[in-house]
Amino acid sequence: MSAYVVVELTVKDAAAKERYSAAAGPIIKEFGGEFIVGGTWEALAGEPGLSHGAIIRFPDRASVMNWYHSETYQATLTDREASMACTFRLIGA
Structure with a gap:
């Protein structure tokens, strides 16, 4: 699942966001991940x-954990922290 x-x-910081995205995208693919959708939120409630x-x-969940804790992804976190306020949440098996 x-x-x-x-x-x-x-x-x-848009420039840092570009650096982060350019580095993180290929790493996500390396671990079997694919972007489903991205963009501006529209709040329906709350x-x-x-x-x-x-x-x-x-x-699967193991792929997420392997990606997130990989040395290559962890190396992108400086740009992630500089580029955006964010939350990452995991759901599913």
Whole structure:
């Protein structure tokens, strides 16, 4: 069963976001992940949190954990922290 990473974010530094995205995208693919959708949130109920979001599908929970804790992904975190306020959440098997 697939596992999904739901990302909520607000961009703080567009140049750092570009660097992060350019580095993180190929690493996500390396671990079997694929971007399903990304863009601006539209709140249907409740208070909106961060302004943008993305959903990334992986084959399973183990693939997510292997990706997230990999040395190559961890090396992108400096740009991620500089580029956006964000939350990453995991759902699925």
